[in-house]
Amino acid sequence: MSKGRHVCFLTGTLNAMAGAERMTAVIANALAESGHTVSILSLWDKESCFPLHPAVRHEALFAERPSFKKAYLATVAGIRRYCRDRKIDVLVQVDTMLALFALPATVGMGVEHIAWEHCHFDEDLGRRARRFARRLAARYCKHVVVLTERDRLRWEEALRPRSHVVAIPNPLPFPFPEEPAQRTSKTVLAMGRLVHAKGFDVLIQAWKRVAAEAPDWKLVIHGEGEERRALTKLIKELGLQEMVRLPGICLDATEAYRKASIFCLSSRYEGFGLVLVEAMAFGLPIVSTDCETGPRELLEAGENAVVVPTENPEALANGLLLVIQQPDEAAELGMASRRSAAGFETATIVAIWNAVAN
Structure with missing residues (x-):
């Protein structure tokens, strides 16, 4: 990427503890650290959950989230004004849905567009407009960045895009x-938003059997979200109050990984699954569902992880008990997972971003 170009990341908000927002900050910071001109335009809320490099300029169109049906024209006009006044050269849409705003906002301005997809192609998150937005991105953006090679092939197969679709994993x-983590505690760690997609209800159901066979082990699920009340109720119904904890958002994820002995991902689907790579970097044995798309690309069953079907508490319990009850095999899985994570360092990934945005 030429350091004379101004790259702007367009996102909904940075004031949300979620993966896409976190990666926006990480990549923007890394590009700024390299000397590039970088800014972030949030549609609402100028605050950020994540630290930003001093050279990264962060602004917002609205103080609070508006109704975008009512504020559509104002949003488009605001993006256009920002790109004109800040002389933006490259606009990275941190969600393909943002193509619905960004593309009409910059007509005739010569702005180069990159759409950054954080979910897998066959999941629209309950919004049909996302399918249309993906078609717009595939036709009118210079690049579409997806997180896995599996998803890149799916885009190519389904849309035959004019855009260059490139797989760049999260760093x-x-x-x-x-x-690596010392793995001395009898703790299984899970981490993510407390939402249906993450399958924590399945994990808690699985823990009923794990607790019966390994009563000295504990499950810690870090995160916050709309399903907290339902998950708390499920824990109580299953009598697991002493074995399962929901301590909320973890402000220092590295400390949580260091204190754990096993990591479990119970998701129904994932665009990538950054928590897997983080846990693998600490050498934690992984027990994961075989969900699209990240886990299926990141994990090799029996080589660097125990992989089980989605939506299956019994299979998940079997996988967890296998790792708990066979410490030598668990140690081997942990070492293999750590080797697998070595290719995801920020410098390696940012080099790919440099090539794409050049």
Whole structure:
């Protein structure tokens, strides 16, 4: 990427503890650290959950989230004004849905567009407009960035895009740990938003059997979200209050990985599954569902993880008990997972972004 170009990341908000927002900050910071001119335009809320490099300029169109049906024209006009006044050369849409705003906002301005897809192609998150937005991105953006090679092939197969579709995985948001976790505690860690997609209800159901066979082990699920009340109720119904904890958002994820001995991903689907790479970097044995698209690309069953079907508490319990009850095999899986994570350091991934945005 030429350091004379101004790259702007267009996102909904940075004031949300979620993966796309976190990666926006990580990539923007890394590009700024390299000397590029970088800004972030949020549609609402000028605050950020994540630290930003001093050279990254962060602004917002609205103080609070508006109704975009009512504020559509104002949003388009605001994006156009921002790109004109800040002389934006490359606009990275941190969600293909943003093509619905960004493309009409910059007609005739010569702005180069990159659409960044954080979910897998066959999941529209309940919004039909997302399918239309993906078609717009595939036709009118210079690049579409997806997170896995599996998803890149799916885009090519389904849309035959004019855009260049490139797979760029999410990087580790922290330096690669010098040492793996010591794995001395009897703790299984899970991490993510407390939403249906993450399958924590399935994991808690699985833990009923795990607790019966390994009563000295604990499950810690870090995160926050709309399903907290339902998950808390399920824990109580299953009598697992002493074995399962929901401590909320983890402000220092690295410390949580260091304290754990096993990591479990119970998702129904994932665009990538950054928490897997983070846990793998600390050498934690992985027990994961075989869901699209990240886990299916990141994990090799029996080589660097135990992989089980989605929506299956019994299979998930079997996988967890296998790793708990066979410590030698668990240690081997952990070492293999750490080797697999070595290719996801920020410098490696940012080099690919440089080539795409050049």
